[in-house]
Amino acid sequence: MCEVTVKNFNNIFPELESVLKSAKLLAIDTEFSCLTASSNLENSLFDSPQDRYSKLRKTAQQILPFQFGLTAYIFDPDSNTYKGHPYTFYLFPKSSVISNVPFVSNASSFLFLSSHNFDFNKLVYEGIPYLNRAQEKEVQQEIESFTIGTNADSIVLEDLIERCCASVDNWINNDKDSETLILKDLEQFKYNYDLKYFCHRELRNRYKYLWTFDDNDGFKVQQLSPELYKDVIKKSKLNEELLFNLLGFTRLFRFLVSLKKPIIGHNLFFDLMLLIQHFETPLPKSYSAFKKTVNSLFPNIFDTKYVTFDVYRNVLKDKKKINTNLESVYLYFKDGPGRHLAAQSPFIELQGDNNCTFHNAGWDSFCTGYIFIRLAHICATEKCQSKRKFFMCNELLQAVSQFKNRLNIARGHLSYIQLDGEDPESRRPPRLIVEGLEKRPVDISKVASLLSSCGYVEVKPYSSNGHRAIVAVDNFGSARRILSQFQSHPDFRIQQYSFLRHSSAASALLW
Structure with a gap:
């Protein structure tokens, strides 16, 4: 399991690109600040798809994603093995454009996450920033109007600037031998990108021939010759670097979108809404517009909650009531009767350490992909005349193609919605x-x-x-x-x- 925070995100990004490009399947999961924004938005058996979407949209607009789990499954046909590379991303808004926006949570959500070893300090201090397209545009406008960073706490900002200027004045007047100065007052703001940007700009404007820059040692100032000063001004990319850093996780989201690879999730409806709201664009009011948006971003989606229920009833012919929560289904296929329901089932290997707990988004994404591979192999075996056949990944996907782009609906008028077409007629019990x-x-x-x-x-x-x-x-x-x-x-x-x-x-x- 690889844990990704703002501290290592940029360094690990090239590895992520390589692994994701090589993957055949991408499984995802999210952990968020609250399940429901208010009691009147809770699920109901009376909900039509439009009703449910409207409720979930209001919740998605008011809560934050705290963790995103992503497992890239790379298939080795020679050994019939899927190697799962799981990543857990801590996410938290850093830009003043969105960091002052209130969000909904409650004590029960915090207690639940805490009981599963969720690190709230890591969330706040090391969470990766993100922007959707509307917020990105707002940040660009603030950069152009020189107002970025001024939405931060004005007292903190003014005090910080004055302390930095006092350090620079003292350095200029008293330390003639040192070529650079490290501003230790900015160490605690290392990943507060728009505030640091404001400090860069203020110090460069206040002091002639003084330049500021960041490296692994900290925030530094350096006095330059007039010639060198003119040169570095021409090469400065301060605005571009700020936007690059504030986009943060959004860059990975856009890379995922560009790949158009199969996306696997468990009870995926709300996860997709959160991803779109926070990393792509504010959710549209129209339910049909939402479906078109999802399908344009991710045209190959599988919901293992829905697939599990259908396979259990229609392929395994088991009429008993089943528990389709993620942990129960994973254990059923990992160590229970489901492990050997079909011959020649592929090996599935977890890459990295095995110190994992449920409701860690990375681990849950691995379990989701694991379940999907087992379900797809059962379906492929059922449709194949030979019951002892190895299947390539595209054959597994073909075997479950009837489930593509169907999202499970929990306790609603329909059992699922169809992202790339008309929703089905209701098969729920009569009113x-x-x-x-x-x-x-x-x-x-x-x-x-x-x-x-x-x-x-x-x-x-x-x-x-x-x-x-x-x-x-x-x-x-x-x-x-x-x-x-x-x-x-x-x-x-x-x-x-x-x-x-x-x-x-x-x-x-x-x-």
């Missing part, structure tokens, strides 16, 4: 209608409590006078049990929803 007998109002909380004995339910009013409520359930068994157990209830009648009988719109048309 149920509860009507109060003798025109009595329906007690929503009481009905929800009663029906929950048959499984997970959601109940909400369905008429203005309170005589009706509509019920959504998460499986057909629950619907059957409810209709059976409550068919003779003394307070209400319950039946399957019918558009013609129960919809006010249909009634108006028929009338």
Whole structure:
């Protein structure tokens, strides 16, 4: 596992480019500041795809990605081995354009991450900066108008400039032998790029023939001859270097987009929304525009949450209820019955140290890719006449092509959305209608409590006078049990929803 922070990001970038170019599959995962921005944005069985997107969009606009996990899987056909190279990136905004923007979190999210050894100090002090395209444009405008860095705490900035100038004055007046001065006051701001940029510009403007530069030893000032001073001014790329550093992780995101390689994720819908919101462009209001945006960036996406459920039911023919969370599925295929469901399953090797925990984004991305390879091999074996065949990576991808660009929807009106086409018809259980007998109002909380004995339910009013409520359930068994157990209830009648009988719109048309 390779951990990447602002300290080593630029140095490791060439290695990343090389590994990603060689990879056949790229698995991703994110950890973020909060699951839901507010209680009214929580998932509901009543959510249409448009409803769910609208809710998640509002959440994505208010929370931050803290970690991004990326595993590049390189295939060795001679040994039938996939070598997974996992990386964990700590992310945190550094530009004053976005660093002062509030974000949503809560105590439970922090406690959850802490329980999985998340390093919050590393997040804040060593997180890699990023910008989406709108923020990049704003930074460019601030650079051109010489206002970049001035959004920082003015007291801190003024004090820092004065201390730096005092050090420079003392050096110029008293230290004639030293060619350069290291400004130790700036050591704590080593990765605060726009603040350092402001200091570069201020010091260069205040002192004639004095130049500032950064290297591994620190922030330095040096007195130059008039001739050399003119030369370095011509070669200065201070503005370009600032934008380069503030883009940070966005440069890797754009490189991933350029590769157009298969992207694998587990329950990927919200991860993709976060990536687009923070590294590409503010999420569009339109659900259809979002789908087009995703498909243009990543045309080959596989969601292992959806694939797992479908393969389990339709290929393995197992009708038992399954736990499709990442850890359970990984352990099922790693050490459980799933490991030997198909002969000649490829070897999968973790590159780097094995000191890994779930909910570390890098490790979770490795597990996601591992699950995908196992699932794809099962599908390929099922479709092949020979049950003991080695498969190339493109054959595995072909075997699961029916799942491409389908994103799992948890507890919604649909089980998945289709990024590159029309969404499917709903295959969820039918809605149920509860009507109060003798025109009595329906007690929503009481009905929800009663029906929950048959499984997970959601109940909400369905008429203005309170005589009706509509019920959504998460499986057909629950619907059957409810209709059976409550068919003779003394307070209400319950039946399957019918558009013609129960919809006010249909009634108006028929009338």
